[in-house]
Amino acid sequence: MAKRYGIVIDVARCTGCYACFLACKDENCGEEHPGYTVAQPMTGQQWINLVEVERGTFPKVKLSHIPVTCGQCENPACMNQAENGAVYQREDGIVMIDPEKAVGQKQIVNTCPHRMIFWNDEKNVPQKCDMCAHLLDNGLSRPRCVEMCPTGCLTFGDLNDPDSEVSKLVAEKKPYVVHPEYGLEEKVLYLNVPKKFVAGTVVFKDTDQCAKGARVTLKGDGFSGEMIADEFGDFWFEGLDARMNLVLEIEADGYQKISKTVRTLSDVNTGDLFLEKK
């Protein structure tokens, strides 16, 4: 069976170090890869980039860096709107922009809903990530961004080979596309993309101590979660959808129950919630 290259990105492993971004610059800025792509300009294009996301309010703050790059879509929007066969898919699934046929085709840039196609003014051509196809064709086992990543946040391989690391991850962890509604069937899949959280701190009002062990439940809109407040009285419910209407309940023996409605318009920090003696 032909190869089908894909990447699984585990956002939880990303530290925001930008080594992937810089490796891509190193590989492509000022370096033409004949037959694959013209040189990337020294600045202005980010074939892989990080989106820094800060969620929550002091002191319940979470930080994530989401690597974003071309999805090497099975159903590429760019290919459909390119003229003259300027965008094509290789047998291994990599979506290529032909640096000669694509000359002048600025419309290709705007076809990508992920905004991952860039216009090279000097060469009058669109260009983007091609998973370092010129290296894969010459014996390197992975793109530069993947090789440079220090945490294993990016896993690259053949999705058609059930024994590949990437296929095992797909089978085991069920990574997903971030925008299924685009219908592009990206082969760059994600794990642990931050969603909304509801977090807070539970305090025993009579002693002013952290309410370690308080039982916290969060329910509503099809969600149901339960956790025990930790040593700091903290609870974090992660992975919630936006705009959920939820009921938060907190109980501890000998204390009055707290009940509170929360709405995940953004991430929710309830602040300190004080349990009063019965």
Next chain:
Amino acid sequence: MAEEILTSCTCGGATFVHVKDGKITKIRPIVFDDTDAPAWSIEARGKVFTPPRQTSMGSFIVTQKARIYSENRIKYPMKRVDFDPNGERNPQNRGKSGHVRISWDEAFDLLESEIKRIHKTYGKAAITASTSSHADFGLLQYKMGAFGRFWNMLGYSQLMDNPDSWEGWHWGATHAWGYYWKLGISDNFDMLEEALKHTELLVFWGVDPNTSAGGYNGQDGTRWRLWCKELGMKMVFIDPWCNFTAGTWGDKWIAPRPATDAAMAEAIAWVWITEDTYDHWFIENKTQGFEEFKKHILGEEEGGFPRTPEWAAGVCEIEARDIYALARLWAKKKTMLCTASIYGVSSACRQPYGTEWARLMVFLLSMRGLGADGCNTWGGASMAPPMDMSFRMFGYGDNGWDAFGLVADESAQNTVRQKTYRLLLPECVMNDKTEWIGEGFCGHSLDQQRTQQVCPLPKEEGGAPIKMIYRQGGSYISTMTDTNRWTRMFQHPNLEFFVTSDIHYQSETKFADLILPACSGFEREDICEMGAPGGYGANDMGANFRVCLYMKKCIEPLWESKSDYDIYVELSKRLGFHDRYTEGKTIQEWIRKIFDASSLPEHISFEEFKEKGYYIVPPPKPDFKRAVSNKWYYEDRECDVADHKNPLKGTDRAKMMGTPSGKIEFVSTFLTKYFPDDKERPLLGQFMEPWEGKFSPEAEKYPLVMVTPHMRFSYHTHHDNKSPWLDEIPCHRIKKADGYAYWPVRISHEDARDRGIKHGDLVKLHNDRGAILAVAWLTERVKKGVLLCYQASAKYDPLEPGKAGSIDRGGCVNLMTPSRMVSKNAPGMACNSVCVEIEKWGA
């Protein structure tokens, strides 16, 4: 010509360097082949952990290609247009007037004649020379090599470095646990396996390992922290700034007011004492002075008060219950305090009275039983995988200031006694007399900390006023404190000649009378072990593998640049000690001698080593006996860790710490003897309200308190402003509509709102010492009253060039940090509690 793959090493990891047609095309990690050593593995709690067989790099290293070919390179020797060594020197125009290209011959002529003139007129002590740390790597050509050998052989006023990244440990913790040979921090051996097997909780205090641990060892340790998470270890972060590691991987963030960390530490001790949860055996047998500490903590001393969490909560502006919770959790769980060794030295140690916080960290470690299973100090959770330290390879610091001396007939010795001090260089130049205490890096004894220094020394002792500075690489305007002082110094008539030799134009290059183009580490040859500093950092390893490298000359020196060694070789010829300096050897011959003196020949021929470019030291054999740092002390055994620099090993004090008593000292014997009246570094380590901060007089005009920790995308000033790629990383620099990439300052939404500042606004950040322009980054990661602005912008770009006090558009925050030192007798920098104000700039 076909592409070649060569090898090099940097200050952030070992690299493959692809070269085609005499040009570097890419910088890659070294990916091991089948003939290289296998990886180690650690079995812990039912899992097996093994690292990938390749090197990693600090992300700034990935910019090397752009850095090497940067337009910002110094291309030719240059002379200041209005500098006439035989007439008007116009020192007042330094930083204002331009430069003209000259030949290397003219440059060497000028250097030779000026050095000879100054020697004749004033004496050798009138010249001081200094070099930056961590520009490029290499055993022979790093600063302890070519630079140190030249200047020590010539004789000069040594500019002593302050221990800038670990001040509090050096001036404080040495008086609690010794470790002066490690400059105040603990060694770290076999910590990774110890943690994975036993530890349950990681406490990071002022430490941001994912940001700061890209140096030397690349980012290998980052994966280890993920392993810790995988095993369910909880990560608690204490830092006024929700740093990058805290924000991404932290389980709990506690944000004390800057420079009040020691109060929080005292309150933790109060909980442990009052709840009786500390290690009595350890305290009774392995420490001294605890009774006095206990009295202090409980408020039983004269005029004292109990150091309760409620008290500390008021001081630190945090919740008392969080202190109780942390103290109880820490008492219950096997805990690594992820500071107190390298890569965990912490921004909290570079603050007013940072000595006291560092001492208190040692006290807390002692109360938990330092060295018990899983309970230890583990810098940044970044150090010490299983390593075979019996394999002999050198670090650049293994022979002090002359790495060549490891294998040379003659090791250079400075005959000039006069010293200058990095933090006081401007005063040493401008003032008639400057006094301070200590010998900079006091790595030989505690006694070095009480040496009284004066510059200049009396003439009869060989002293002379400082008339010439030779600056090799880097920038003090960007990295020292209250750095408008440097502008004043450069323009002072006392300074007759200022030379800088560097790879790139740095913040103070334009002040120089003579500018020399040095080449990068990729344009010269060297040999090294990745990440191995030797000396005070002997066997500090935070990488997965010991990688020995033949650093290839990947390309010819660009433009007219020369290697530092070649510059000093020519200069030594002109000054008459060429034969002593070179001993008739080429750099290749020196490399061969180092190779022959190492363990490498037992494993690989020189030819093969040179051809392949690297050798991976095999991991320890399965029967390898682990020797965990400090465990010997806990178990009352002789020190058995692989630290050959520990002076107590093999002596009758081998079971002891490096304090005068041999025990961990709550009340310092040394301070009691020599500094009995010092109220700023008391005999018993304790919290004191910082001399600059929310309640200091400065705060009336400048109510915000700024912290300035080390940043991620540049090692000091060596990468920022060298690669345009970094300017596209918004958490590093932010490009405004005018195309200029400004330095970001993080501010709370509340403080921004109070001042009419919006996200992305250009702002002026200022105090009486200086001012910069920056871009406001609104965040919940600092609380009201606190600003975060990373140190070491490499771009000093004053709106009024050459004017001290000018607003800097480039973002050098150290223009605003205080020159006052940690405390009276602790001459370190205190740059993490700086009173400033911020206002919107322009329309």
